[in-house]
Amino acid sequence: MYPFQGRNLTLAILRFPGFTMSQFLKRFNSTYIRPLAVTGLLCAMMFGCGRDPEFAPNKLRIKVIETEIGQDLTATELGDVQQAVEEMFGSAEVPKLIEGVEAVSLDRLRQAAGRVYSDEQDVHFGLYRKHCIRCHGTAGDGRGPAARLLSPYPRDFRLGKFKFKSTPQGSKPTADDLARTLRMGIPGTSMPSFSLLRDSEIEALAEYVIYLSARGETERELLNQVSHTLDYSRGDRLIDFDLKTKKPADFDAQFDKLESVAKSNYAKWQVASPPSPKLPTAFPVGVVADVEDSASIDQLQKSVARGRQLFIGNLASCSKCHGEDGSGSTAPKDYDLWTKDWTVAANINPEDKAAIKPMLKAGALKPVPMRPRDLREGVCRGGGSPEDIYLRIVNGIEGTSMPAAALQPNVSEGLTTDQVWDLVNFVLNMPSVASEGKLVTANAESDQGAPQ
């Protein structure tokens, strides 16, 4: 007998709970309509979320410029900028590199960009999309899908400013600085440590960050040119791509000018690594509880005491923001550079909800005031080794209210190098850190992570 002979299968299955199809549908409509509606909504979103990401124009910058000049940029102006940027930098899928650029290599960009896959030799591609895009966004705008829910917000690379680096304020970080942040991560934030990645992968990602940064800065400059320097109403053009076939020589001349903008943005990244800070000879640096030799403990305690005086005194003035207890509760309300770029710089008060609304629509993230580090937690986001803290003091933290310390001999009233190390000792021995009795010693490697 043929095994599948029988009554209507659907009816048979629907009847097994003990009611008929009409009863089933009646109950279904009354009880389960809402869950179904939710499922439908989710399914609809399912098909809306799978788009391949591409570089989007810097809508926020465009909005700021339009607010400044009091009129909208035309489609031609915006089109010229986007076409020029794409011609020089390629797409998120296939990056391009201008000839003569040495800060990055095309092979590494190709490994970091594009779709995610790996080959049989276990070489991984699409590293940025795999590891970074959820937070930093396709164009490195710090506006990935998860960005709004993170604290602090992910870095927007397009301004070319980075907090944690070995170089002075105003300089780009070295590629090693970026690689170090990638390896170490940033404790207490959503920035993970990628130390399990291969060195080649870290280098590819660091160079891709440089590429996105140079791309973002170039886009900003070209937007400034079309809005402030060129007059499109009188026939000026940033670049006319129609000339590419009609008058190639004219086109090349226009394009060379634009390339020089991009090249100069790449060139800023060719920074030499400054020498590592040298530990003082007169006293040890580290945590008192870690030092066994009584003479060293005495020297270290004296250094900590001197550091405390500097911390609360007027010379270093650390306590003005960090508070005498290091809690960071006394800082005046302020916003970081990445927020000021579209608020204060555009004459918008970050706390004026009506004024920031159009900016939020253009992609800005809700302004959040900066908070100085609560030093009692023992967490230094740029790294917790003595050398890291030294660099934060002498270089400041770019884009924030943390200034670079005035140092002798450049500033006669500034801090001496030993005084900076005294401050380092005080920060390392903040009460809550020292009471845990573990941690950083004077011999700690410079790439050691935050105090544990």
Add this chain to the structure above:
Amino acid sequence: MSRYDSAKTSVDDSNAYSKAVHLFAMVLTISVFPLIWVGGLVTTYGAGMAVPDWPGTYGWNMFLYPPSTWLYGGFDLMVEHGHRLLGSLSGVLAIGLLIAALLFEKRRWFKWWCLFVLLAVIAQGVLGGVRVRLDARTFAMIHGCTGQLFLAIATATAVMSSRWWIRARQALENSKNSKTSEVATLARTPATRTLARAATALLLFAYCQVVAGAQLRHVTGGTEPGSFMALVHIHLTLAAVVLIASLLVAALVVRPGRLLGGVRSPGLFILAFVFLQICLGLATWIVNYAVPWQELMPELARYTIQAKGYWESVIVTAHVATGALIVSMATVLCLRSWRSRAVASH
């Protein structure tokens, strides 16, 4: 044939139990769980495109691919190819189930069901193949959602082929003659309508939650921050709804004097899994995006996320797998509740 006759036929299958069919159904269900784990690892490590072709593996027949390259090549290749092999195992088990059903199963509709199970596992494999051939994350997400649905289907097969299911009718008959036996207790106290409906609602909510979770997990750079935030809110809301539903179900299965054979354990397991799942959900957020309120948790503020770290990967993947367990257990509870009502009403 009247409505009541056909309904009676559908539950009058006291002699249909087949050990072979049930064994295949159980092994199939058990095999799907590690398949979901490994599939979860594929997504966690972004290894979906570690093998560019399908159904072959780097030009080889999938089953002939050299084990040395598979096991000692890259980790991504290992999990992706391993996922395919495990998927094939489920396919073979589904074929075995169908053959066993054709040979030993007496219920005609169940034979059709076993054919549906085989088609479902084939469809799931093809979806995985489409994901690879098109390199489309949307299909990865659908594949992830239907994977959990397939676990529910396999679980349903195991439940509907079980001795408990087949002999529930017989238990009802026995209860007329015995006032003290355990089977009599079952027959006298079937699941209440409220429990059956709550279990069904729980199953639907749990699966919606799985779909919402899959959206979050497979998000691409093209997703707007606002959409992501909405998804997170939906996921959190559904977590609360599933928790409430599981608490209600647990309260209904442990009501004094209402001991329901075959229903109490799944009901309590679901509650335990939901609590575990909420903890894993919080942990998943922390290992992906850090603590949202660092100032309130200075100890966790020292934590640096380790990208693709061992514990990070285990936590995230366990969150997926526990979601599958909840759906599976809710399927058991739902089917058993309705079944006990069905046999009691006839």
